[in-house]
Amino acid sequence: MKIMRSWQPNNFKLETGTVWRFPERGSWATHTSKYRGNFSPYVPRNLILRYSKKGDMILDQFVGGGTTLIESKLLGRNIIGVDVNTQALCSCKSSTNFEYDNSGKVYLRKGDARNLDFIPDEKIDFICTHPPYADAIKYSKDIVEDISLLDYESFLKEMEKVAKESYRVLKKGKYCAILMGDIRKNGNVIPLGFEVMNIFKNVGFINKEIIIKEQYNCKSTDYWIKKSFERNFLLLEHEYLFVFRKWLKNGIVCKSWVNLFFSFFQSIIVL
């Protein structure tokens, strides 16, 4: 007999600090851990609830197994999911094939996060995404558009195109959240997280939050603990969740009417 799971997490509380831990990754609705490197559904749930509202249009341009799609649908937001990999899109199709009251709509598209020309400028209310961490996990063998096949230097060049497209499609004043981890090469850490953060800042985004997300459930942990002693390095046990904001208007993030009123009188006094 098919066991019906709950559609929402039990005792969910919105995160209030800058360190997030989800030792139990979350298995409500159709979520599973089958898609390699997928994130805990608590990540998009927290972000969607904090940075979007019902009826908004969300974008995940590295959609993978579809964790963000499931959460958007359950929370009444519409979402566009993009991936270069047909297998990922098939997995998204089956994981979002459920009925739920007042759910959001899910639009799937095979495409490249570096060129979202099917989305007009400033159409998206919130970006919630999770790119590969350069070639730390390779998501395909030979899909030419797959940026998980690139070494970190080439990956960073391509992430600039991703950042520009993200900036273009996002509405002014809205938020873009990206999960990114560091990698290790020849025993030395490569700060991919901060490199990607700077790329997003250079195209015009400003930092709203920097959140440390602790990493749990790494399948290779026992192997890497042994290696870390042999080669004397520390295991990477966190990722960064960057929340960026697009300027509301040339250099103004958000000014309330009260602030604008006082700014106006200040300028008269100075004159």
Ligand SMILES: C[S@@+](CC[C@H](N)C(=O)[O-])C[C@H]1O[C@@H](n2cnc3c(N)ncnc32)[C@H](O)[C@@H]1O
């Ligand atoms: C870290 S996974 C996303 C996992 C997702 N957050 C989840 O929970 O299932 C990254 C995804 O990016 C995809 N990808 C790689 N290069 C891409 C590109 N240029 N455009 C769009 N997707 C790409 C990969 O196929 C992979 O599915």
